[in-house]
Amino acid sequence: MANQMGNAYALTLLCPIRHGVPEQCPEGLAGQLCADCVRYLLQDVMRVSEDSPMARVPNTYLSRFYILDDVPYQGKPAVLEHLKSNYLVFSANFHGDLDTWLTGMWSAIQPEIRDLLQYCFGFDTVHDCASFITWIRKCQVETTFFFDGSTDEPLAVQLKNLYLKQEFSDFVFANQGNSPEAIQANFREFVARTQPGNIDGPTWKPGAYSLDNVVTGLKAREAGGQ
């Protein structure tokens, strides 16, 4: 199946957006089309980086949303043709199988999903996680060719390794020229602090884009007396 390569999954959705003006729309958008409401939510309401709702969906490496208004025209002698609906295109790369990931998504960000997808055809049939998965599978299109240029590890392992890479780089620079005894003693302290075998923490926070707040799980552990 081209959607999957190793444990990495490539999900592609084309969610058809309803035509016309919705009964309920975000404040200030009265009279706007459903597609405009979706675009507004994506561009102006959804936060970015670690505050993105997608940061709360387990095992998500990368994801994106865009609206496909129409198909592009290539100029003469190509045929000029148009889509009959707008589509909310969603693409995600994640670790694991689809149902587990969608269940995690529903549990983590159900309000945001409802806000966004309420403007799509057929979403009124979604009442719970099972009906959400059924609806998503109807919107899914099969990947023809998937290229995985990353490591085939769960996100938590990748984030822990990135944390270790950063910390170990600091350690190496700081210990240049030290005696063997000093390096060995400092390395013991490094291992006690960074806990390389502990995936849960300290580690990097999903989506964080500042060195000031990227490390998570360190203070709680220190408070625990370690």
Added chain:
Amino acid sequence: MSNIAGKAYAMNVITPLRWYTAWITKLTFWIAAKRPSTTLGLQTLSLIHYARWVVIRSDQFPRVSEKQPREELKYNYMMFFSNFNGSWDQYVDSFSSAIPAGLNMFWVLNIKYPRSVPMLPFHRYITSNQIWTDHYYNAYPMAASNDVKAAQRVGNGLLGFIDDTKNSSPDDFQRKYNELLLTLQHDVSRMGPNPIVSLSAWAVEKRLRDEHQTAGAQTHG
């Protein structure tokens, strides 16, 4: 709206192809998947996190309700999604320079595809068929794809080294430490936020951050 999330760029391209050439293109992809040697060039572009191609017929556009009109398109469409590091120009030029034959193999049957070389017509082709991303999320915006791969080697190297040096004398520890550094010399480096490559993306992020902080302060106040 931004195609950029930290060090990653999201490219979306959609291009038409005739139904009978779509089958040949699908066969090409199928062979590429079965014979990894055909994608060696792609693998050398280590700046890519993930990429995918989706070839879709008119009747494969999802129809989830009776109220939704059925699509009636003459062409098939190829959708391309990529997550890569660097700027648009760097990426498109890397493709064009490093794997021109590979690019042609996947796109050559698409309508009015100009071929990957010379670069200028190829740039125009991608630009005119690219769609901007409305929301882009990256779990590790400070890391390039090469950082993720390097981090795996650092993590595995450290775990082995810790086991191996539990009972080492200081001199033995130093010898093994030097060996570790020699092995990881290409992987040890610091990461951080990107230099600003898009002022508009930076302005949007700053505004959203500011609004979020203001909303948070009002909630707690």
